[in-house]
Amino acid sequence: MSHLNASNDTTTCYGDGTCADSPFLQRDVQCNICGMRRLCLPVGLTNSELVRAGTLLDTHAKLRKGEMLYRAGTPFTALYAVRFGSLKTTVLAEDGREQVAGYHMLGELIGLDGICTKTHGCNAVALEDTEICVMPFDMLERLARELPTLQHNLHQIMSNEIMRDHSVMLLLGSMRAEERLATFLVNLSDRYWQRGYSSTEFVLRMTREEIGSYLGLKLETVSRLFSRFQEDQLIHVQGRAIKITNIDALRTLSGHQQLTASRGKYNNSHFSPHE
Amino acid sequence: MSHLNASNDTTTCYGDGTCADSPFLQRDVQCNICGMRRLCLPVGLTNSELVRAGTLLDTHAKLRKGEMLYRAGTPFTALYAVRFGSLKTTVLAEDGREQVAGYHMLGELIGLDGICTKTHGCNAVALEDTEICVMPFDMLERLARELPTLQHNLHQIMSNEIMRDHSVMLLLGSMRAEERLATFLVNLSDRYWQRGYSSTEFVLRMTREEIGSYLGLKLETVSRLFSRFQEDQLIHVQGRAIKITNIDALRTLSGHQQLTASRGKYNNSHFSPHE
DNA sequence: AAATAGCACTGATGCAGGTCAATTTTATAA
DNA sequence: TTATAAAATTGACCTGCATCAGTGCTATTT
DSSP: OOOBOOSSTTOOBOOSSSOTTOOOOOOOOOGGGOTTTTTSTTTTOOHHHHHHHHTTOOEEEEEOTTOEEEOTTSBOOEEEEEEESEEEEEEEOTTSOEEEEEEEETTOEEOGGGTTTTBOOSEEEESSSEEEEEEEHHHHHHHHHHOHHHHHHHHHHHHHHHHHHHHHHHHHHHOOHHHHHHHHHHHHHHHHHHTTSOSSEEEOOSOHHHHHHHHTOOHHHHHHHHHHHHHTTSEEEETTEEEESOHHHHHHHTTTOOSSOSOSTTTSOOOOSOO | OOOOBOSSTTOBOOOSSSOTTOOOOOOOOOGGGOTTTTTSTTTTOOHHHHHHHHTTOOEEEEEOTTOEEEOTTSBOOEEEEEEESEEEEEEEOTTSOEEEEEEEETTOEEOGGGTTTTBOOSEEEESSSEEEEEEEHHHHHHHHHHOHHHHHHHHHHHHHHHHHHHHHHHHHHHOOHHHHHHHHHHHHHHHHHHTTSOSSEEEOOSOHHHHHHHHTOOHHHHHHHHHHHHHTTSEEEETTEEEESOHHHHHHHTTTOOSSOSOSTTTSOOOOSOO
């Protein structure tokens, strides 16, 4: 039942059972000084609003690679924004099958699927050392009632998640294996670009198996496709290090279909977070 | 560019181009007298709050079978609640491929994916003669700031849509054809049951092709599976009329995996809407 | 530096579901 | 009612990806 409990000031973070002895409390985390604020929930807030928004950041959490932020079935209390690092979320079938439902990086909000039942609907696991802002949801709702911009941003982010999911459904339901992988790579490229990183060279945070799970393929198929893409000069692969050498060909393969919607302020803002 | 324009009191409904000459305006549609209020956005509102909520129902729309409520790419102005009938939503790839992303019935809210970009992300088409409540989104946000229950309901509904999408992703990504169809049938059965209809006998509103599109299968496969399920005494099929004869076997086939989350007030409320 | 485990690659083979095609049934229109 | 189109069924065949299996990497750990 490990999850991140953010109900009071002496909040303690439990990883997946191993770090129960590393409590922490940091109140210096505030939106108005966060480099991610142009990509995160408080987009467009005035400075004084930013300060108020900061009050809902009760704490932030540090997760080491492999640690779990929350687990399906545990109580939902807060939304989480990724400050550094990345996580995967996985959905579980009742027969135990597990599937990667999302790969979340810096500036993205996770935990939205827990609002409905007050219980998390998936597992969230750090894919590398990761830092998270914790936003208690009741506070967020209260604040959203007072700050229309914040309210609207929350709605936009939830709506964006729905659009993203629809794109994944399209991918899983009607694309062939090579189209899926091409779409995945183009999407990663775009998202790194949006965050000020190279759009052509990056390191995958997921294993072949996790990528396969996300794309509805087996790891062998993913591996074979990476090899074929390399043969065809679309990419260069060295384990998890990817260098894209022909992004146009990848885009063509992917049917120009974006895994994430390409419009809207949470998607196409192309900026450097390092100011 | 046909879509439902709900920006003022003299709102006119355009179907898919054919009904431009049938404007309408109905102000008698109010939440406090609606039979769907226990399943729809205003769940849990007090009577006086219900009356206020009714003010955001600018109008409602009637669609004949096949008519389009909104089209991907057209401006988003409102959310829509299904009062009678049903609709499908379809997402489009840039290469023209189209896939059914949702089947929506009475009491459900659609259009949520448009909030993000202020533009509809999918097509919504009536599968039968259908009636819709129009809720201008700016009004809804304003009212949500004043009525915490309404605000929370909206968040729950959006969250529920995210959970539903995750279930579909799981279905598309890791279930075999027969599991998909079984899951689909069990889900329909549950949803009809929740709405006070028979859980064992109903008429499909979608063609084999549309069902296949939703489930990531070809119509021939859907047709063959219906035949096999009938051979195996799980169902009786007569065109689009379905009679479920062994729901337990179907549930087992589906891995007890629900297409829609089975918890939360928007899903498991089992009641009769006909009071 | 060596040992060990997790991850990745690649070949051989099989099969679930797609594709193509022909027929029947069911809707819709005249 | 008949005519016509749309939807559904069923069979024969094919293929893209899964499965199974063996080997080679590349990280940790000691």
